[in-house]
Amino acid sequence: MWKWLHPYANPEVSYHFTGKLIPWFTAISVILLVLGLGLALAFSPADYQQGESVRIFYLHVPAAMLSMGIYLGMAIAALTALVWQLKLAEASIAALAPIGATFTAIALLTGAAWGKPMWGTWWIWDARLTSELILLFLYLGVIALQNAFEDKSLAGKAASVLAIVGVVNLPIIHYSVEWWNTLHQGSTVSKLERPSMSADMFIPFVVCLFGFAFLVARIFGERFRAEIIARNSMRPWVKALVLAQEKN
């Protein structure tokens, strides 16, 4: 049943396959982002409560969703790397961590910029904000651990262990923070009251979300290829590739 998947465990096959996908991802993400952000910035209606500041929503929510999705993907890759000893999974952890950290940073900063006009403050120790901040720390930990090892394969294994420990901890952190917050402040923190979304807000949002997702896929593809090459630099096919590139 899974036989069709087996050839992709070969770094060379994966390298070329990813290379073929990248232009498609680039095209789709550019189209979707231009369309989605255009709709979000100029055509979607202003919110009846939040006015035009609601336009941050189209950046903030996709970024936040992707920041968590990328961590989940990284943790699955980590499990694959540890259980099946798949070198490509280690490469994908290394490729994913910086992207995830970037999107977490975007989610945090856009959240702050949205919170300032709405709540009157840049930062609240609210459950979601705090867990997102900790998610950023977890990403930075994975990146730092990855960089600390000279040997790429050891770095991959160590990062896998940390990513899995982090993903186990993530729900605990989230609920602890939520509980901690409600215990102290009651419901003084007004959660953003999102009006049941109308179609002319929902469509730009979905388009933006997919646009960013394909952007992630594209950037991931490039980093993944670089990681594959770096990890297989002694292989003949990589040498051939390098020599072929030199001639051009």
Add this chain to the structure above:
Amino acid sequence: MAFDSLSDFFNMGGYAFYVWLSYGFSALVLIILAINSHRMEKQVFTQIKQRLKREEKLKQAALRRKEGK
């Protein structure tokens, strides 16, 4: 169109600073990430190239030494 004029669009109903800060920051960070990722592959390639050249040099030197003896 949600705005009447271009200046309305840039003004963002008084939230200009926050909205454009968000979009600007996001664009900046994503562009840095994209450029960085794009460069990564090239860097790896040049590193491998340098290593191959060095190996080649060492090989040549070893050959010459052998011939010299």
Add this chain to the structure above:
Amino acid sequence: MQTSYSSAFFTILKRDLTIALRHRDDIINPLLFFIIVVSLFPLGIGPVSNTLMKIAPGVIWVAALLATLLSLERLFKNDHADGSLEQLLLSPCPTFILVLAKILAHWLITGLPLIIIAPLLGVLLNLHQDSYTALMLTLLLGTPVLSLLGAIGVALTVGLKKGGMLLSLLVLPLYIPVLIFATSAIDAASMNLPYNGQLAIIAAIFFGSLTLAPFAVGSALKVSTN
């Protein structure tokens, strides 16, 4: 010739405790650090007793986290340096048991003294009268979690030359839930509210990490010793 698991466990526990007792500084220094950090807060914030009472649980717990963090490196560092860690991993006994013994030893050396000295610091910080039981109970359940989770971080960084800073970056985010629940339990106790809920969750985290963390430590050690 197979030694039984319990004898292996107690051999390692005894060995680690003996080594620690020969280097008493290792026990005393984190403790001194704990006391000094806690006593800095009244100096920095001002000796108003109401403010102190409010921040006391958090200060004591944060100081306990940092003190544990300082002492963590010792858990595997020397064993890694003299090669005995690799010997331990090569032994027929499951890594789980060896790791658990080492973590228990670490807790007995660092966690337990912290718990014993904590009420004294509570007095210094003017901790609320009703909070002492909660403080002791949370420390009793929480400090083993600190040792268990910290062991993962040490195991990951033990092979590195500059592991110290990295260790804190890896471990501190994982400590956050314990910190949150412990301080909220102590706060609840000071308001005469029930705090069983928080204690139960800390206990759940404790048992969860007791069963899972040694596996993570084991695989991390295999990476580090390569």
